[in-house]
Amino acid sequence: MNRILAQLQPSEIKNLSLREREVLCEELRETIISTVSSCGGHLSSNLGVVELTVGLFTVFNFPDDKIVWDVGHQCYAYKLLSGRYKRFHTLRKKDGISGFPKRQESVFDSYNTGHAGNSVSAAIGLKKACELTGNPANVIAVIGDGSFNNGLIYEALNSLPIFNSKILIVLNDNNMSISPTVGATHELLSKSQEDNQKNIALIEQYGVQYMGNVNGNDLQEVTNALQEAKEKLQTSSVLLHIKTKKGAGYGFCEENPMQTHGVAPENAKQEQEYSKLLGEKMIELAQKDSSVVAVTAAMTDALGLREFFNRFPERSFDVGICEENAAVLCAGMAGGGLKPYYAIYSTFLQRAFDEIIHDICAQDLPVTFCIDRGGLSGSDGETHQGVFDLSYLSLIPNMTVAVPKDGEELKQMLELSLDYAHPLAIRYPRSAKHYFASQTKPEVGTFEYLTQKTNSPVTLLACGERAIAMAFSVRERTNVHFDIVNARYVKPLDSALLSAITSKHIVTLEDNASIGGLGSQINKFYQNSGKTVQNYAYADTFIPQGGIEELQREYGLNEREIADYILSL
């Protein structure tokens, strides 16, 4: 098996016959399916670009030529063809092959990606560097139609005449981002079969030659088109519009592209997810209050809101991969008297930082952020670890930052949010595994004791399910009956409760970076108080892929270390 792929040098691909390259595509597809089955990962998007990738290696010379994969999770075939076949079984594992391009992994990876829409800007920048250093390399950006909605793409196209650099943009149009692609740009592109003139006009306004559209799953056709595009690059930048089928060549994926976009390893346990609880509670809120609206940026299913969208279509808005736009739309709706809930993954919200500051918090508008994948997210690696949110949200005036201790508390916080007239961020991880008995409602700015209050010499302040679970583990391991407090608001703090703590030693524990989160706020609170404060949070570094628990241990939330510290007191 994999007779061709197993032996192949990248430079040899262009010497293979068409038939051999077709077999190579089959081998790539099989390898991707079997690896993703065991390691998890992105499936259907990778299957869609197998022929494109073989075509690229046939026509271009990597790593001399450079490629930027937008978002980056469709790079598996590229990795398999660029010397990483033997290590590919380590995909998404700690110290293994990344599911995204990584410069540190291979010279074939020219640019690291993870979020959407930056590929064209990055390609222009790389090409300009080549020009100014006398390097004749071709530079290619491969971008899906979902990413093509992102405003960054238009900014990049708009700057092409300024840079006057000739790049190849391959628009991989599979009619899907993670959810089906939405909006005007998509409408335009999908009509292209009938009305290619419109596409041409749209693209050529930027001084870019349009080629399309081409069947991207026909190896011969896509290879020929790439060859032609390469020649056209002599004159100007080129946009090659290819149509592919997400999940191509694997019937189950073709029929279920949304469900097979990201796939968990076969042996992964199914746990309760916060997203499910969000979806249920949001329906309840919308029934109760007609001003409730929900906004997502191409992630409706993953965030648990599909049923909400089905039940309240007139109050549901998936704006595509446009995180900034979504934030401003929420501000506008809130300014007009509605109650918007913006559900999003933690790292994607980074895109809307300025809009959170200006449009939402400076106007003190009642927008509620439902932030999923807060804290470590694991095997997607650096670009998807949601460890900065407590820090960058807490520094914004007027923002309230809530971290529910479990799924039940998420629901209670959502209930309270209905009458809360200010910006509110509720942040939680993917899986809800625990339940912690609670006596109090999570009113804004209140903490609560999770253990019988003993006035022990040590009080541990923990926020979020993972940190609280670890606090209990440490308590068990050490057999020291210190007090555990659910520090469920990073902002504002519960100053009454904090002031009443008599313990000499305070420990903070959070599933967040060490700069700017709960620990920083608590340090400031107890400044000059005579108490000692010890912070446990993630090291100031980009945390790579791995299992949540192994990453916790290595990057700053080490249960044994915390236990040893407490025993040392």
Next chain:
Amino acid sequence: MNRILAQLQPSEIKNLSLREREVLCEELRETIISTVSSCGGHLSSNLGVVELTVGLFTVFNFPDDKIVWDVGHQCYAYKLLSGRYKRFHTLRKKDGISGFPKRQESVFDSYNTGHAGNSVSAAIGLKKACELTGNPANVIAVIGDGSFNNGLIYEALNSLPIFNSKILIVLNDNNMSISPTVGATHELLSKSQEDNQKNIALIEQYGVQYMGNVNGNDLQEVTNALQEAKEKLQTSSVLLHIKTKKGAGYGFCEENPMQTHGVAPENAKQEQEYSKLLGEKMIELAQKDSSVVAVTAAMTDALGLREFFNRFPERSFDVGICEENAAVLCAGMAGGGLKPYYAIYSTFLQRAFDEIIHDICAQDLPVTFCIDRGGLSGSDGETHQGVFDLSYLSLIPNMTVAVPKDGEELKQMLELSLDYAHPLAIRYPRSAKHYFASQTKPEVGTFEYLTQKTNSPVTLLACGERAIAMAFSVRERTNVHFDIVNARYVKPLDSALLSAITSKHIVTLEDNASIGGLGSQINKFYQNSGKTVQNYAYADTFIPQGGIEELQREYGLNEREIADYILSL
């Protein structure tokens, strides 16, 4: 004088004759010119939209109808016509009329703005809120052609079919943002006189009716066009493309639109500006190192780089108001071996937060940010106070955050940046007023004593010119000879110097918000050390307009308070 304007109720405008409205335009223009001469402010952009504003009041019913001014600094005529004539002499002064729309100031202001490109999203959101609450109000976004380059606009246009809300977009095309508008979109729009079909196609792809282009400085013509647009709104959203002259009606402004975009009060002293020093030093660096390139986002002159752009056109890139794109272009160029310098105002950089994290810092690329208007910026108010940068930059792994103590140190830091192989942010205020003698070069992560080291019981750590100047003032006022340290890197700290401090009492002082800046880092450093640490920084609130010194006093950098604290020790 101002016989009409002085008495006018907003609702009466539509009853005036054309001749009276023409006189009104003259009165508005005179009032704007005289007020800006004494208060400072945005001049030419406001003069350009006088007729448009009178036309809007003639055709629409404010405040029932709602308007969003993109960026917002062109709202003076609107404010004068909506009940703020009598208070207009307080423009940009503390507790006075804001130079930007402010909901808290008037019910006529529907949405606060300050940065570019969010107006269309905000208008869609407001309109959706009206629809869902049964309010038939019209919603209008007014946006300049400079802002029209911003990617947010395309995201908003793309989401129009999703929201299916009918709004009026007035595209105020004056061929300028702050600098001349650049890029492909601009090329397209400015050709419109000859080739209107292209404009129509560009806009109608979004399901929006195009009307244009209209002479926006002809009162009758623009009023008629607004009337027609209002009728067309029954069917779909409308983009009304008007051409105006920035500075219209005031010869000096028409001829010098760039110089009169923002105007200082007539009695303002001319001080040395950091931007001038940046420009000079950047030319030196570019002469020395051919890999140096400079990137700006529509602010080349204000940032001091015009001469650099003239001397090195092939290494200079003004990408228009596209802060994210600029960041990714820098990352691409750095990834390809160049040495990019991205010069930008502090608050505008907030737009590129995710790209700083992903594209630049996660890839650890040597991009240098030259961040002007760091700290309070004064009379522009909430949206322009650069008080969050030290906080949001410090929380990003791999980022170095430098704050020069004076212009000389800015130059030294720039010199050092040439060989620095990592992301580096250098942040400074507008005016360079002081010079502090220095013995050491600002090597990354080094602080220095600015006073003879005395091992006094108090050491004051200050970063940036304003904080250091205040530290010296406090020293003089108290006559306590405490040690003053130039804490010129917020990240990384100089741990050797900090560890060697023998003072029992540490005071931090910074021209930044209190959450997440120098103070937070120092608190953490001295945690459990037995030292007391007292932080002086700005309160956790949006700081309104006012003079720098009065705002410092009121919002947390109060010299007398610091002196009293030190005397109390």
